Amino acid sequence: MKKENRYSQKTILLIAIFIAAAISSCVGPKKVNFPEKVDTRNRKISYQSKKTYTSKDTRVWISNTFDGGRVNGVEVINDNTVVVDIEPENIPINKSPYYAFKIWSDTIQQRYVQFRYPHGFAHRYVPKIFDGKIWHNADTTSFLVRDTIATLKLKVNKIPQIIAAQELHTSKEVEQWYQKTIVDNNTTVQLKSVGLSVLGRNIPVLDIYNGDPQNRDIIVLLTRQHPPEVTGYFAFQHFLETIVKKSSVTEAFLDKYRVLAFPIVNPDGVDLGHWRHNANGVDTNRDWSKYRQPEVKQIVQYINEVARLHKSKIVLGLDFHSTYEDVFYTNAERENTHLPHFIEDWFTTLEDEIPGYTVNEASNNSKKPVSKGWFLYGHQATGITYEIGDETPKERIKQIGIISANAMMKLLLNKNIKVE
Structure with a gap:
């Protein structure tokens, strides 16, 4: 006696379509060959801590708690100067150190902000400053790079300013x-x-x-x-x-x-x-x-x-x-x-x-x-x-x-x- 087929033709067709779709999904778009290969497999990144850095002595706050923010640490040097640490998401990486942070104080103060990068990296971008209304570049009287140390002179107050390598466009x-x-x-x-x-x-x-x-x-x-x-x-x-x-x-x-x-x-x-x-x-x-x-x-x-x-x-x-x-x-x-x-x-x-x-x-x-x-x-x-x-x-x-x-x-x- 002939054994009955367990699956209908419709079921078999649906299975075939599913398998074909799965294979197509796995194959993906056709690869393009280049003379030099680059390994683009996933590499671990270091997430920055999203936080507001405070200093009770200077009454200055620095924060990266916004989209596009980048600062990895803050060190108070003295009453006038703070250092912001800027680190990449991982290495090796192109030498284009990006930074973006908000800074404010409870009183009007003049502060010097220095930028510190890991060994092998140097400051690239002239600071862009957003005062809550418009962006403008730091001018030569307020920003100086000397012996690899970049320093920004800034007047801070209760209104947070954004200091960034480039304007934020999240x-x-x-x-x-x-x-x-x-x-x-x-x-x-x-x-x-x-x-x-x-x-x-x-x-x-x-x-x-x-x-x-x-x-x-x-x-x-x-x-x-x-x-x-x-x-x-x-x-x-x-x-x-x-x-x-x-x-x-x-x-x-x-x-x-x-x-x-x-x-x-x-x-x-x-x-x-x-x-x-x-x-x-x-x-x-x-x-x-x-x-x-x-x-x-x-x-x-x-x-x-x-x-x-x-x-x-x-x-x-x-x-x-x-x-x-x-x-x-x-x-x-x-x-x-x-x-x-x-x-x-x-x-x-x-x-x-x-x-x-x-x-x-x-x-x-x-x-x-x-x-x-x-x-x-x-x-x-x-x-x-x-x-x-x-x-x-x-x-x-x-x-x-x-x-x-x-x-x-x-x-x-x-x-x-x-x-x-």
Whole structure:
């Protein structure tokens, strides 16, 4: 007698679908090979103690109990001077010591604040001061670096001031910006989430286009992989605001192209006050090969899936960062990309349209697994790391951001730019 099958065909089909989905989930996005390997497996971080440091003798309080705060200890030297200890989340790490703390007193006092770093690290960022209304830079009469010792002269009172390496733009503040400035009342923008960070913070994407998204060439914009690099984020803001501002150029551009903009790649690092890394202690801009970190993996999955579903190509990727000076890091390989002449034409336009501006370009195919190399090796796309100087004035950043966005759109709409 024939033995009866225990499972129905429908059940077997559902099991097969589940197994296929599980396998697909495990496999993840296709890896991209780079000449140099970087180990991006999780590394332990040292969490700073969130607290308010007090001194009964001087009646001065210093606190890091806010998103983006960074101070690891406070030592009172005398009635006039306190030392703040600033340490990284882990090492090895890039030499960009970030700090942010509130300071106040119950009486009006003049105090000297000295910055102390671990061996091998030195002060980088000129202090930015928030008085409760506006941010301003410490001037040369109040801030001095001598023999590796950085000292800030400050008048403190009952109103807490924030002293930070760069202006604070936490994940909540970034959300407020893109919601109000980019998303609200703009029919070309769809706000989505690609997933969650290590600690469960949202990783947003702004999906921007007019009409039918099928067969659209895609431009990808990224920023805040490295938490303190706020001047690059400022350029990203002006660049994106220009793209969504109503004009004949933007209308034509968004009729033809699609923009995927990621305004905060590493929200955990930003809110934890990290120098460089995510909550797993890893530089996300070294993980664009094996995608061990959830932030990069989910962004890559989203970009690839959008391109696959809509039969689109990634043609250009701009990753906004900050460093000591304005510079564009480019890939030397261009001939076999979708936009072989874009970089040369774009830079020529910037020099023509920005008064007194000379493009500072550093060109070399990416050896380590950074985003600009991922665009090249993974998609034959033009990849550029768009760097703004730590102390580039805000008005200059705005000017560069607006003009570079307009120049990009006009060039990509020009028939002389061949998109293969």
